[in-house]
Amino acid sequence: MKAKWYVVTKPDSARGIYETWAECKALVNRVRGARYQSVESREKAEAMLGDGIVLPAGTYAFTDGNAQGGVGVVIVDGGGSAPPKEHAVSVAQVFAGQGIAGLETDDDVEAALEGLHNILAELAGLFLALRLVPPPTELTIVHDYKGIAAWMEGRWKTRNPIVTSVVTACRQLVQDRGLVVTYQHQRGHQSSWAGRDDFAYWNDRADKLATRAGGSTIFD
Numbered sequence: 001m002k003a004k005w006y007v008v009t010k011p012d013s014a015r016g017i018y019e020t021w022a023e024c025k026a027l028v029n030r031v032r033g034a035r036y037q038s039v040e041s042r043e044k045a046e047a048m049l050g051d052g053i054v055l056p057a058g059t060y061a062f063t064d065g066n067a068q069g070g071v072g073v074v075i076v077d078g079g080g081s082a083p084p085k086e087h088a089v090s091v092a093q094v095f096a097g098q099g100i101a102g103l104e105t106d107d108d109v110e111a112a113l114e115g116l117h118n119i120l121a122e123l124a125g126l127f128l129a130l131r132l133v134p135p136p137t138e139l140t141i142v143h144d145y146k147g148i149a150a151w152m153e154g155r156w157k158t159r160n161p162i163v164t165s166v167v168t169a170c171r172q173l174v175q176d177r178g179l180v181v182t183y184q185h186q187r188g189h190q191s192s193w194a195g196r197d198d199f200a201y202w203n204d205r206a207d208k209l210a211t212r213a214g215g216s217t218i219f220d
Contacts, residue, residue: 007045009194010035017045037194040187052196061129062142064188064206065091065121069113072209073129074202084202087128088209094124101165112162121210122148123166130170136178142186144203149183 006024008014011034014027021038028034039045047053055078062074071094075085091113095103103109112120122145133139141148150156151167158164174181188207190200 002042004038004040005042005045006036006038007048007194008034008036009049015049017042017049035194037191048195048197053198053200054196055198055202058140059133059137060140060142060202061133062186062202062206063122063125063129063148064144064203064210065118065123065125066207066210066214067113067117067121068211068214069109069121070210070212070214071121071124071128072206072211072213073125073132074206074209075129075132076198076202085132086205086209087132088213089128090213091121091124094128098127098169100169102162103165116160116162119145119147120162120166123163123170125206125210126152127166127170127173130173130177130179130181133179136180138180138182140182140184142184142199142203144186144188144207146185149185152181152183 002019006018006021008016008018008024008028011031018024024036028036039048044053055076057079060076060078062076064072069091071089071091073087092106092109095109103112122143126141126143126148129141143149147156151158151163152170158167186199186203188203190197190203192200
């Protein structure tokens with residue numbers, strides 16, 4: 001399977017889909033106003049040439065976290081009837097008072113971050129999203145760390161005790177709050193330069209919120 005396709009939406013003379021960067025570059029290099037980008041499938045490239053990639057109707061939570069302890073979550077209504085809700089918080093703030101084994105104190109959280117780096121913050125984003133949406137909700141979690149779905153769906157084993165504690169707590173939230181959750185992986189740091197891509201846009205927004213929150217941990 002091809003790893004990359006190249007889509008050009010401007011100028012009109014070069015508009016199209018190209019299989020190699022050499023083909024694309026020959027048409028857009030040093031062309032003022034050119035809009036182009038690489039994508040991972042021809043299907044996505046074709047969508048970019050059309051109306052773009054638009055969120056279907058439904059409730060979406062875009063989640064992200066980083067090794068500095070920042071967490072970003074954006075709740076988006078795919079139908080467009082409600083404005084997005086953005087949250088930029090620290091890992092310590094997410095887990096404060098939640099009674100999760102191994103994360104009871106600020107010192108616990110700081111030690112866990114040192115060992116797990118961004119993984120703990122990614123899981124904190126999931127935990128926060130599951131708390132934010134009203135029950136019962138059919139929710140799509142959009143994440144750029146593959147472990148989110150893999151752990152929640154039981155495809156990966158949770159060998160680290162902290163990861164086990166958080167994943168168990170997340171599963172309990174889903175059950176207790178009557179949520180119906182599906183998971184969608186979105187590659188991080190993807191462009192929407194050539195045209196509309198709601199998944200890339202909101203993933204990037206969650207990443208920026210996490211970056212803003214990094215360093216705001218309450219154990220500083």
